[in-house]
Amino acid sequence: MICRHCQKENPESIKYCIHCGKPLDEPERQTPPVFDPHKEEGLNDDWSKPVEEEKTEVIKPSKKNSHVPVLIALGVLVGLLVIGGVGYFMYSNHQHQQEIARLEQEKEQEKEARRKAEEEADDLQDKNEYLEDRNDRLEDRQKDENESEDHYQYGFEIDTWYKANYNMALRNAGDYNATQTGHLRKDERIFIEEIISGSNGSYWGRSSSGDWVCMQDNDYDYLREE
Structure with missing residues (x-):
């Protein structure tokens, strides 16, 4: 409530101005002038007119742009999604490279195992051929020894x-x-x-x-x- 006397704002629940101390709910009364018939001036009857209250323009606070917080939140969310996407891509790429390296290592190990197996097979074949040839020669010698004991030992x-x-x-x-x-x-x-x-x-x-x-x-x- 605005005081009629000092024009300052007061709470609605009080009856006296907290600034000047005058009552807020009663209009200020004026003493009516005494009529004098000998005077030519007319009576000023402004006192009988109701006092017009001064209208105080209430300045409404300007509405802030309510979209700004939403846009900021969306920007933060998009940034987090971008950062998360980049991190996930880098992690996935790292995992992919590790998997490729592991497969290449297994491939080399299998290749080395096949090479060793082939070498062992070749050595075994050579040894078997050597033993077969040796047995053939021993059989031939035994046969010759049986035929001519004097010439063989x-x-x-x-x-x-x-x-x-x-x-x-x-x-x-x-x-x-x-x-x-x-x-x-x-x-x-x-x-x-x-x-x-x-x-x-x-x-x-x-x-x-x-x-x-x-x-x-x-x-x-x-x-x-x-």
């Missing part, structure tokens, strides 16, 4: 020339622990006159010079007939 032909398949040691007896007396080079010829059996399935041949050389054991054939 333990399936080996005696009084004949042999060639070394490897660099061999010459010893003073037909045994691995015998004293070494010399060397027999690879592809070098040696004349064998006598053959005896030794340890580890070995067979030893005595040369014409009296030296002994291992001709064969469970692992290798050291000499071959010329």
